[in-house]
Amino acid sequence: MHQPRILRELRASDHVHRSVKAEVRHNLLTKLRAGEPRFPGIVGFDDSVLPHLERALLAGHDLVLLGERGQGKTRLIRTVTGLLDEWTPVVEGCEINDHPFAPVCTTCVRKAREMGDELPVAWKHRDERYGEKLATPDTSVGDLIGDVDPIKIAEGRTLGDPETVHYGLVPRTNRGVFSVNELPDLAERIQVSLLNVLEERDIQVRGYNLRLPLDILLIASANPEDYTNRGRIITPLKDRFGAEIRTHYPQTVEDELTLIRQESMPDIGADIPEHLLEVIARFTRLVRESTAVDARSGVSARFSIAAAETAAASAVRRAAITGEEHAVARVCDLPSMVPTLRGKVEFEVSEEGRETEILAHLLRRATAETFRNRLGGADLAPLTDKFAEGSQVESGEMVPAAELLRRIGPVNGLAKIMAKLGMGAGDESPGHAAAALEFALEGLYLMRRLSKDDLDGVNVYRT
Numbered sequence: 001m002h003q004p005r006i007l008r009e010l011r012a013s014d015h016v017h018r019s020v021k022a023e024v025r026h027n028l029l030t031k032l033r034a035g036e037p038r039f040p041g042i043v044g045f046d047d048s049v050l051p052h053l054e055r056a057l058l059a060g061h062d063l064v065l066l067g068e069r070g071q072g073k074t075r076l077i078r079t080v081t082g083l084l085d086e087w088t089p090v091v092e093g094c095e096i097n098d099h100p101f102a103p104v105c106t107t108c109v110r111k112a113r114e115m116g117d118e119l120p121v122a123w124k125h126r127d128e129r130y131g132e133k134l135a136t137p138d139t140s141v142g143d144l145i146g147d148v149d150p151i152k153i154a155e156g157r158t159l160g161d162p163e164t165v166h167y168g169l170v171p172r173t174n175r176g177v178f179s180v181n182e183l184p185d186l187a188e189r190i191q192v193s194l195l196n197v198l199e200e201r202d203i204q205v206r207g208y209n210l211r212l213p214l215d216i217l218l219i220a221s222a223n224p225e226d227y228t229n230r231g232r233i234i235t236p237l238k239d240r241f242g243a244e245i246r247t248h249y250p251q252t253v254e255d256e257l258t259l260i261r262q263e264s265m266p267d268i269g270a271d272i273p274e275h276l277l278e279v280i281a282r283f284t285r286l287v288r289e290s291t292a293v294d295a296r297s298g299v300s301a302r303f304s305i306a307a308a309e310t311a312a313a314s315a316v317r318r319a320a321i322t323g324e325e326h327a328v329a330r331v332c333d334l335p336s337m338v339p340t341l342r343g344k345v346e347f348e349v350s351e352e353g354r355e356t357e358i359l360a361h362l363l364r365r366a367t368a369e370t371f372r373n374r375l376g377g378a379d380l381a382p383l384t385d386k387f388a389e390g391s392q393v394e395s396g397e398m399v400p401a402a403e404l405l406r407r408i409g410p411v412n413g414l415a416k417i418m419a420k421l422g423m424g425a426g427d428e429s430p431g432h433a434a435a436a437l438e439f440a441l442e443g444l445y446l447m448r449r450l451s452k453d454d455l456d457g458v459n460v461y462r463t
Contacts, residue, residue, distance in 0.1 A: 003087065003089075003121075003123050004089070004121055005120065005121055006117065006118055006119065006120060006121055007100050007112075007115075007116070007117045007118065007119040007121060008117035008118070009121070010089055010100055010101075010121050011101075011117070015089065017099055017101045017102065019215050020084070020175055020176065020177070020215050020216060020217050021057075021060040021217055022060075023083075023084055023085055023088075024057050024080070024083045024084065024217060025057065025058055025060065027083045027084065027085065028054060028057055028058060028083050029058070031083075032054070038050070038054065038079075038082075038083070039053075039076060039079040039080075039082070040079060040082065041075065041079065041262065042072060042075065042076055042079060043072075043250065043255050043258050043259045043262065044248075044249075044250040044251060044252070044255035044258075044259070045072075045076070045247070048248065048251075049076070049245060049246070049247050049248070052243070052245045053076070053245055055243075056242060056243035056245065057080070057083070059242060059243070060242070061241070061242025061243045062198055062217065062218040062219065062240070062241050062242055062243075063219055063220075063241055063242060063243040063244065063245060064183065064219075064220045064221070064222055064233070064238075064241050064243070064244045064245070065077065065219065065220070065221045065222070065245050065247055066221075066222050066223075066224060066244055066245065066246050066247070067221075067223070067224070067246060067247030067248065068223060068224065068249070068296075068297065068298030068300075069223065069297070069298050069300050070249075070298065070299070070300020070301045070302050070303070071247040071248060071249055071298070071300075071301065072247065072301065073181075073221040073247055074132075074179070074181055074221060076247070077132075077177075077179045077219045077221065078130065078132075078179075080177050080217070080219065081126050081127065081129060081130045081176075081177050082126070084126035084129055084176070084177070085126065086125065086126055087123045087124065087125060087126075088123065088124055088126070088129070088175065089121050089122070089123055089124075090121070090122050090123070090124050090175070091103055091108045091111065091112075091119065091120070091121070091122070092120035092121060092122040093120075093122070094107070094108050095107075095167050095171075095172060096167055096171045096172055096174040096212075096214075097124060097129070097172075097173075097174045097175045097176065098174070098175075099175065099215075100112075100119055100121050104174075104212055104213055105212065128176075129173070129175065129176030129177065130173070130176055130177050130178075130179070131169050131170070131172065131173030131176060131177070131178040131179070132178070132179045132180075132181065133169050133178075133179070133180055133181070134181045134182060135180055135181060135182045135183055135184075135185040135186035136185060136186075137185065137187060139186055139187070139190055140190065141168075141190055141193045142166075142168060143168055143169060144168045144169055144170050144190065144193055144194070145167075145168045145170055145171070145193050145197075145203050145204075145205060146165050146166055146167045146168040146171060146203065146205045147165070147166055147168070147205065148164055148165060148166070148205070149164055149165065149166035152164040152166075165205050170194075170197055170203065170214070170216065170218075171203055171212060171214060173216060174214050174215060174216060175215045175216070176216065176217075177216075177217045177219065178216055178217070178218050178219070179218075179219050179220070179221070180194075180218070180219075180220040180221070181220075181221050182221060182222065182223070183220040183221065183222045183233055184222050184223070184232050184233050188234050191233065191234050191237050192234070192236075192237075194218070194237055194240075195236055195237060195240060197214060197216070197218065198218060198237070198240035198241065199240050201213050201214050201215075201216075202214060218241075220233075220241070224296070249288060249298070249299070249301065250301070253278065253281050253282060253285065256281035256284060256285065256304060257277055257278060257281045259301055259304065259305075260277055260280060260281060260304050260305060260308050261277065263301070263305045264305050264308040264309050264312075265309050265312075268309060268312040268313055268316060269312070269316045269327055270311075270312040270313070270315035270316045270319070270327035270328065270329055271312075271315075271326070271327070271328045271329065271431070271432070272308055272311060272312050272315075272328075272329045273328065273329065273421060273422065273423060273432065273435050273436070273439075274421065274422030274423070275370055275374050275421040275422060275435075275436075275439055276311060276329050276330075276331070276333075276334070276435070276439075277308060278370045278373070278374070279331075279334065279363075279366050279367050279370045280304050280307045280308050280311070280334075280337075280366075281304060282365075282366035282369050282370055283304075283307065283337075283362060283363050283366035284299060284303050284304040284307070286362040286365055286366055287299050287303065287345060287359070287362055290358065290362060291348075292347055292348055292351045292354070292358045293345055293346065293347055293348070294346040294347060294348055297346035299344070299345060300344065302344065303341060303344050303345070306337075306340065306341060306344065307337045307340075307341055310336055310337045310340045310341075311329045311333045311334055311336070311337060312327075312329055312333075314329065314333035314336045314397065315327040315328060315329040315330070315333050318333075318397060318398060318400070321398065322398065322399075322400040323400070324400050324401060324402075324431065326429050326431050327431065328401065328429065328431030328432055328434070328435050329435065330395075330401075330431075330434060330435045330438045330439070331367065331435075331438045331439050331441075331442045332395055332396055332397045332399070332438065332459065333397065334363060334367070335360070335363070336397070337363070338356055338359045338360050338363060339356065341359065342355050342356060342359060345359070364446060367439075367442060367443070367446060368443070368446040368447070371439070371440075371442070371443030371446060371447070372443075372447075374420055374421055374422075375417065375420055375421070375439075375440060375443055378416065378417060378420055378440075379413060379416075380417070380440055380444065382411050382412040382413050383408075383411055383437070383440055383441070383444070384444065384449060384450070386408065386409065386411075387450060387461070387462060387463040388463070390462070390463060391462070392460055392461060392462035393407050393408055393441065393460070393461045393462075394407060394458060394459070394460050394461075395407075395438055395441070395458075395459045395460075395461070396457050396458040396459055397457055398457075401429075401430040401431040401433070401434035401435075402430045402434075404434045404437070404438065405430055405433055405434055405437070408437055411437065414433060414436070414437070417436050417437070417440060418432065418433065418436045421436050421439065423436060441461045444461075445461060450462065450463065451463065
C-alpha cells in the first residue's frame with residue numbers, strides 16, 4: 001500500500017484527521033457492529049469489566065482501572081492500542097508525533113511554515129503509539145512532562161527558546177495511549193503535573209510560555225486505597241478522570257483454566273493433563289477465599305500460572321533424571337508448588353509460621369474437589385481390588401511412569417478413567433496412563449478409601 005510521503009500527497013489522499021479518542025471510538029464501534037473481538041487475550045471480563053470499559057471509550061473518557069494485583073489491568077490497557085488505526089501519519093522527525101495537518105510543537109510549526117506542501121510525512125504503526133510509566137516515588141515532573149535540555153543550552157540556544165525543552169513521556173506519546181501504572185504511588189506534587197493534561201489538554205514546562213495542546217488517551221491503574229498505604233490519588237486528579245472501572249479475579253474455574261492455558265509457558269517441555277490444571281485452578285480459588293490469607297492484598301493470577309509452570313518443571317526434572325522419553329506431570333509433582341508459591345501470598349499476622357501447612361491443606365482440598373468433579377461417579381473397583389489382599393503401591397516424584405504402571409499392574413477400565421479425566425485418543429503414552437492412575441489413587445486416599453504413608457517424598461498407597 002502506497003503511503004504519502006509529503007503533505008501535498010497526504011492532502012490528495014482520502015486520509016481523515018481524527019483525534020485519538022475519535023479514532024478509538026470509530027474503530028470500537030466498527031468492531032462492535034461486526035461482532036469482532038475488541039480486547040484479545042482478556043479472560044473473564046466479558047460481562048463485567050469490558051462493557052464499562054467500552055462505554056468509557058465511546059464517551060471519550062480518560063479512565064482509572066482499580067483492582068488488586070494480578071487482575072490483568074496492565075494487560076487490558078495494552079489491548080486498547082488495538083483500537084487505534086493501524087497506521088497514522090506524523091511530521092517526519094517530530095518528537096511528539098504531530099499530525100501534518102495540525103502541527104503544534106514549535107519546531108514543526110516552523111517547518112510547516114517554511115516547507116508548505118513539501119513538509120515530509122512519516123508513518124507510525126499503532127504499536128508505536130503506546131507509552132507506559134510505572135509510578136515510583138522517584139518519578140519526576142521531568143520524566144512525565146519535560147524539562148530544559150542542558151545540551152541544547154550548551155549548543156548556544158537561549159534559555160527562553162521553546163526548542164530547548166526536552167519532552168517527557170506524556171508529550172512523546174502525543175496522539176496515542178499513555179498508561180500510568182500504580183498511580184497512587186506517584187508523589188502528590190507529581191500528580192499535580194497531570195491536571196492540565198487531563199483537563200486543559202496541554203502541558204507547562206518550567207514556566208515557559210509554552211502551550212502544547214496534547215491529543216492523548218490517558219489510562220491509569222491503581223490498587224484499592226485500603227490495600228496500599230503508599231499513597232493515594234489526589235482528589236482534583238481523581239475528579240478529572242471520566243471513569244473509574246473495577247476489575248476482578250476470574251470468577252469461575254473455567255475462566256481460571258483458560259487463563260492458565262493461555263499464560264503459562266508453552267515451551268517448558270512437559271504435558272500437564274487437564275485434571276491437574278483443574279486442581280491448580282481450584283487451589284488458586286481456595287487460597288483467595290481462605291480466611292488465613294490477607295484478602296486486601298489479593299492472590300495474583302500469576303499464582304496459578306507459576307503453579308502450572310512449577311508442576312511442569314518437576315515433570316521435566318524427573319524425565320531428565322530417570323530417562324523418561326516424554327515428561328507428563330502427575331499428582332506427585334504438585335507438592336513442589338507449595339514452597340515456590342509461598343512468597344506470592346500475604347497471610348494474616350495470626351497465621352505466621354503456618355504458611356506452608358495452610359497451602360498444603362488447601363492443595364489437598366483442591367485435589368479432593370477435582371477428584372469428586374472428575375471421578376466421583378466412576379467405577380474404581382478394579383483399582384481398589386488390587387489392595388484387597390494387603391498389597392501396596394509405591395509412588396513418588398522420582399518414580400518413572402513405566403515403573404509406576406508396572407507396580408500397579410493392569411487395571412480394567414483404565415481407558416474410561418482417562419476419558420473422564422479429559423485425556424483423548426492422543427494421550428495414550430505411559431506418562432498419561434500413570435498420571436491418571438496416580439490421581440485416582442490420591443483421590444481414593446483423600447476420600448478415605450485408601451491409606452497413604454508419605455516418607456520423604458515417597459508415597460505408599462495401601463488399604
